[in-house]
Amino acid sequence: MLLTRDTLPETIADTEALDELLCRPTQALIDDLARVDGDIMILGVAGKMGPTLAGLAKAACPGRRVIGVARFSEPGAEDWLQARGIETIHCDLLDENALRALPQAPNVIFMAGRKFGAEGDLALTWAMNAHVPALVAQAFCRSRIVTFSTGCVYPFVNVDGKGADESVAPDPPGEYAQSCVGRERMFEYFSKKYSTPGKLFRLNYAIDMRYGVLHDIATKVLQGKPIDVSLGHVNFIWQGDASSQALRCLAHCEVPTSPINVSGHEILAVRDLAAKFGRLLGRAPVILGTEQPTAWLTNTSQATKLFGLPVVDTDRLIQWTADWVARAMPSLNKPTKYEVRDGRY
Structure with missing residues (x-):
């Protein structure tokens, strides 16, 4: 069954139903992948979003090789991928010899990086977010490369506007976000040097029932914990939609590589989201702080033009999340830290 607005369920029963929904392709994804030839390799596949993207790619083009590369240090991800027909390769991307031994794939999705705990070892953060991209960009210079980045590369913008579009120069607070600018610059440099087509996929907050901005807010409402609204506005996107748009970017790669903002098209107030969860969960939200006039927000007009809403x-998403949290369904216990304003994660 293809994913359309008419096929969406009223509730998501369990993790198996969630995985199936996240990996259900749209016709638009199938059509865009048909425009690009060859295998798809996903570097850093074992993160929160990688398995969804790999499963979605395989569902959209079942006759093609989809290869997932990671260290696979946490149990479960590799078995999950292999059960869906995705090949797996163990590789530490900091090992240049191991990286160059990987098979060449015409299509590469780069998802590796370090965010949480970034402040605890800044040297490792920079190595993963800037050095590894330089190695990958050279090892796969003949491939199309879609690089996962973040909307955190932008400076804060006024919450009354439309968000930062791709013409806004990166100027973020904090070394984590600065290292993400480094990631982009490495891919940009080698894209120019080797004429490697690519896209810099600046994603703001993918939503899965087990984690994400909405999961964080809903959980705090249910538990009566205070919700800090100093960073009071966000935008976000369903993880299945974000994964689909990342794969569709393979059909829109450019030389040199260029950025594209990916998120929901709405700018939403955290206070309003908390109030909606309060009504659905029967709990009064506990609000802390006062909204600041700026936030990390992106304008997704370019993505909307390419991919639609x-x-x-x-x-x-709000209804699904409230239902999931109310039933005490599984959580990854990985807060997004969306409320952080100083870039220290």
Whole structure:
């Protein structure tokens, strides 16, 4: 079954149903992948979003090789991928020899990086977010490369505007976000040097029932914990929609590589989201702080023009999340830290 607005369920029963929904392709994804030839390799596949993207790629083009590369240090991810027909390769991307031994794939999705705990070992953060991209960009200079980045590369913008578009120069606070600018610059440099087509996929907050901005807010509402609204506005996107757009970017790669903002098209107030969860969960939100006039927000007009609006809209995401949290369904216990303003993660 293809994913359309008409096929969305009212509730997501369990993790198996969630995985199936996240990995269900749209016709638009199938059509865009048909425009690019060859295998798809996903570097850093074992993170929060990688398995979804790999499963979605395989579902959209079942006759093609989809190869997932990671250290696979946490149990479960490799078995999950292999059960869906995705090949797996163990590789530490900091090992240049191991990296160069990987098979050449015409299509590469680069998802490796370090965020949480970044402040605890800044040298490792820079190595993963800037050195590894330089190695990958050279090892796969003949491939199309879609590079996962973040909206955190932008400076804060006024919450009354439309968000930062791709013309806004990166100027973020904190070494984590600065290292992400380094990641982009490495891919940009080698894209120019080797004429490697690419896209810099600046993602703001993918939503999965087990984690994400909405999961964080809903959980705090349910538990009566204070919700800090000093960074009071966000935008976000269903993880399935984000994964689909990343794969569709393979059909829109350019030389030199260029950025594209990916998130929901709405700018939403954290206070309003908390109030909606309060009504759905029967709990009064506990609000802390006062909204600041700026936040990390992106303008997704370019992505909307290329891909259309996300299939899953904000209201449905809120309803799904409230239902999931109310039933005490599984959580990854990985807060997004969306409320952090100084860039220290």
